[in-house]
Amino acid sequence: MILLVCGSPRPQGQTSQALRLLEARFQQSGHLTQRVCVGTFDLPIYGLGNGGAAGVRAWRQAVDSASALAIGSPEYHGSFSAGLKNLLDHLDSALVAGKPAALVAASGSPRGGMATLAAMRHVLRSLHVPAIVEQLAVCPQDRDASSGRWSNELLMQADCVAAGLLRQAGHA
Numbered sequence: 094m095i096l097l098v099c100g101s102p103r104p105q106g107q108t109s110q111a112l113r114l115l116e117a118r119f120q121q122s123g124h125l126t127q128r129v130c131v132g133t134f135d136l137p138i139y140g141l142g143n144g145g146a147a148g149v150r151a152w153r154q155a156v157d158s159a160s161a162l163a164i165g166s167p168e169y170h171g172s173f174s175a176g177l178k179n180l181l182d183h184l185d186s187a188l189v190a191g192k193p194a195a196l197v198a199a200s201g202s203p204r205g206g207m208a209t210l211a212a213m214r215h216v217l218r219s220l221h222v223p224a225i226v227e228q229l230a231v232c233p234q235d236r237d238a239s240s241g242r243w244s245n246e247l248l249m250q251a252d253c254v255a256a257g258l259l260r261q262a263g264h265a
Contacts, residue, residue, distance in 0.1 A: 094126065094158055095116075096161070096163070097126060098130075098180065100131055107199035108165040108166060108199040111165055112165045113128075115197070118255035119163075124259070127158075134148035134152045140182075156184060160262050163258060166198060168198055168205050168206055168209040169209075172208060190221035191221065191223065192262075193224075194223070197230075198213070198228075198231070200230065200232050206230030210230060225257045229254045235247040
């Protein structure tokens with residue numbers, strides 16, 4: 094199972110839409126997926142007591158059940174969302190070490206997203222999660238405003254990211 098983790102609180106935001114695009118690629122290849130967002134679990138801020146313990150268990154179980162991860166976040170001030178960081182803080186390397194991850198960043202401009210991808214890569218490295226080389230950075234210019242269709246270039250990049258994650262996870 095491939096777990097798609099959305100670091101955006103907006104279900105119709107760019108991050109969610111980009112992860113849905115990848116999810117469709119995984120499903121077309123016959124793979125099971127599960128999508129979760131920062132608001133899916135009732136998680137306390139990491140380190141502030143054990144409130145929300147059921148949510149922490151559910152989050153950790155979802156990650157434990159996954160063979161691979163696709164993690165996305167909007168770009169907030171040059172990094173990824175605090176909600177995603179809180180999700181990741183509730184994990185430990187014993188749970189996720191060796192599970193490959195594809196990374197997705199959404200920003201407001203064509204030049205954005207790179208710092209977010211780098212920051213996610215850095216945190217995942219500390220958890221011993223191998224982030225694949227292929228990555229996806231999306232912005233509003235990647236979609237046609239009237240039809241909502243992704244550009245052909247972005248669709249090809251999404252195909253590369255999906256194939257890279259499946260290959261790394263041994264699902265290719």
